[in-house]
Amino acid sequence: MSDVLLLMRRLIVLLGMAVALLFGLLVLMYSHQPREYEVNYTIAVSFYSAEGSQSWDLGWMVVGVGRENYTMGVFKYPGAELLVFEATEGGRNYTAVCAMGRCFRDTPQRDLDVLNFKVTDIKATxxxxxxxxxGEVYRVEGVFDLLAEVARARGVEFNVTGAGEVCIAGDLLLWARERYVFNVGGRQAVFVVVINASKIGPYNEERYREILQKAKAS
Known part of the structure; x- marks a missing residue:
C-alpha cells in the first residue's frame, strides 16, 4: 500500500501543477457574477525530454460551480487508476482520493503548497x-519560485517555468493549453497539459450530494 500512496502523492502534485496556472485567473473570473453550471473536461498530457517523449490521455473530470462546488475526476496513471472526489459544504472543503478499492481523506496539501505558482504576466490575446x-483567450506566464527555493536548499539546481493559454467565456473555462519547462542540473524536460470542455450543462444538485457523500465518507 505504501507504493500506492507514493503514486497518489506524485499524481496529485502532477495535477496540482496542471491547475496552478489556472487557479488564480479562474478565481478572479468566478468572482464576477458567477453562474451555476456543470462542465465535463478531458485531460491529455505529453512529456518530452532528451530520452524521448510520451503522450497519454490522463482522464476526465466533471466540475460543478454553484451554491456549493463539486469535482469528480478519473485519472489514469501508469500502474493505477485514481478517482478524486471534492466538494464544498458550508465553507468547508472535503477531498478523497481512491485507488485499488481504497479511499483516503485529506490529500497531501503540503505538496500543493510547495508548488506556489507565481504569475509573472497575464494578458488577453x-x-x-x-x-x-x-470567449477571450488569456496568456499566463509564471514560475514555481518556492519549489526552486526548496530544491536549492537541498543542493539541487532546479527551476520550473509555466506558460499557457486559456479560453474563458465569462466565468466558464472552455479549454486550456499549458506548458511547463523543468531545468534540473543543466538538463531540460517539458510537460504539456491540454484540457478541453466536452460537455456543458446545468448545475446538478443530485451529483453534488453524491460527490459530497463520497468525499466525506472516506
Whole structure:
C-alpha cells in the first residue's frame, strides 16, 4: 500500500501543477457574477525530454460551480487508476482520493503548497470559440519560485517555468493549453497539459450530494 500512496502523492502534485496556472485567473473570473453550471473536461498530457517523449490521455473530470462546488475526476496513471472526489459544504472543503478499492481523506496539501505558482504576466490575446461559446483567450506566464527555493536548499539546481493559454467565456473555462519547462542540473524536460470542455450543462444538485457523500465518507 505504501507504493500506492507514493503514486497518489506524485499524481496529485502532477495535477496540482496542471491547475496552478489556472487557479488564480479562474478565481478572479468566478468572482464576477458567477453562474451555476456543470462542465465535463478531458485531460491529455505529453512529456518530452532528451530520452524521448510520451503522450497519454490522463482522464476526465466533471466540475460543478454553484451554491456549493463539486469535482469528480478519473485519472489514469501508469500502474493505477485514481478517482478524486471534492466538494464544498458550508465553507468547508472535503477531498478523497481512491485507488485499488481504497479511499483516503485529506490529500497531501503540503505538496500543493510547495508548488506556489507565481504569475509573472497575464494578458488577453484574442478571441476564441468552443462548443458554441465565444470567449477571450488569456496568456499566463509564471514560475514555481518556492519549489526552486526548496530544491536549492537541498543542493539541487532546479527551476520550473509555466506558460499557457486559456479560453474563458465569462466565468466558464472552455479549454486550456499549458506548458511547463523543468531545468534540473543543466538538463531540460517539458510537460504539456491540454484540457478541453466536452460537455456543458446545468448545475446538478443530485451529483453534488453524491460527490459530497463520497468525499466525506472516506
Amino acid at each position: 484574442g478571441k476564441c470559440r468552443h462548443m458554441g461559446y465565444e
